[in-house]
Amino acid sequence: MELKNGSLKKTQEKCTYCGQCLEVCPRYNDHELIEKLCKYLEGNSDIDSGSLLRCLTCGLCTCACLEGLGIKPLISPARQKWINENGLTDIQTIVDPNAQNNIFKKIAEMSEIPMYKNSLGSVVYFPGCAGTYINTSMAKAAVALLEKAGVDYTVLSGIEYCCGTVSAGAGNPSSIHKNGQQNIKEVRKREAKILITACPGGFKAFKDIYPRMFGQLDFQVMQVSKYLELLLRNGKLSPETTLNHRIFYHDPCHLTRGMRVYQEARNVLEKIQGTELANKTPKNSACCGFEG
Numbered sequence: 001m002e003l004k005n006g007s008l009k010k011t012q013e014k015c016t017y018c019g020q021c022l023e024v025c026p027r028y029n030d031h032e033l034i035e036k037l038c039k040y041l042e043g044n045s046d047i048d049s050g051s052l053l054r055c056l057t058c059g060l061c062t063c064a065c066l067e068g069l070g071i072k073p074l075i076s077p078a079r080q081k082w083i084n085e086n087g088l089t090d091i092q093t094i095v096d097p098n099a100q101n102n103i104f105k106k107i108a109e110m111s112e113i114p115m116y117k118n119s120l121g122s123v124v125y126f127p128g129c130a131g132t133y134i135n136t137s138m139a140k141a142a143v144a145l146l147e148k149a150g151v152d153y154t155v156l157s158g159i160e161y162c163c164g165t166v167s168a169g170a171g172n173p174s175s176i177h178k179n180g181q182q183n184i185k186e187v188r189k190r191e192a193k194i195l196i197t198a199c200p201g202g203f204k205a206f207k208d209i210y211p212r213m214f215g216q217l218d219f220q221v222m223q224v225s226k227y228l229e230l231l232l233r234n235g236k237l238s239p240e241t242t243l244n245h246r247i248f249y250h251d252p253c254h255l256t257r258g259m260r261v262y263q264e265a266r267n268v269l270e271k272i273q274g275t276e277l278a279n280k281t282p283k284n285s286a287c288c289g290f291e292g
């Protein structure tokens, strides 16, 4: 099995077993974990699947490591290896868009899911499964702002357009392969020039993973905060109320550490009169725990 970025080789060459990654990790305190993961990936020992599943993929460990290593780069190939050898468990299929027990399909059966326009549009908004089924207020707010700014937009929402990154993070990359090609085709079918997404996973998929897998995209990919910043700069949107709030902006792990996007949302918030940011940078930002 080819390991992502040669993580095993890099760890074996550079890790000093200093334990700095474990100091910041919200999930592990096993000082032999890196050694155990390396041995498992080399095929020299077995591993407890429960321990593989504990990682939240927050990336704090990689940021803390002076060599840029950490635990996460080993977890991902170890999960894939485990699944190749043992098959998918309920814990993996719950985030697989093609599985019957997918959590978002269950939520859709139990609650009313907002419907959005689905037509041609020069901008496609991609709320992702989280925005479609869980953080519905986030998707509704983004769509309301696009309406207000008079953007020619359309929305790609629903489990059929799942980006596949959560499933891949759990060790099952099949839906990224399948849905990725289909999602790109759907954006092109709508004749869009720009794709915007609020979800960090969806953003990583379109901006980073899909181009690596399927080649350069012929539309621009932007995180919603960047697009809102542009709308504000072009005078298409302007904050109407004064808030008089001191605001703490929560930096999502996969957006901040995963994609290095953290300034745009702050710029947008600072444009609202009366707001004061409590955290000007993502320094010491913590993981919310949701992705795990």
Ligand code: SF4
Binding pocket: 014, 015, 016, 017, 018, 019, 020, 021, 022, 034, 064, 065, 066, 067, 068, 069, 070, 071
């Ligand atoms: S991965 Fe980095 S931080 Fe963790 S033990 Fe190895 S060298 Fe230290």
Ligand code: SF4
Binding pocket: 024, 025, 026, 027, 028, 054, 055, 056, 057, 058, 059, 060, 061, 062, 070, 071, 072
């Ligand atoms: S990604 Fe987060 S939860 Fe996973 S090992 Fe690293 S610090 Fe721990």
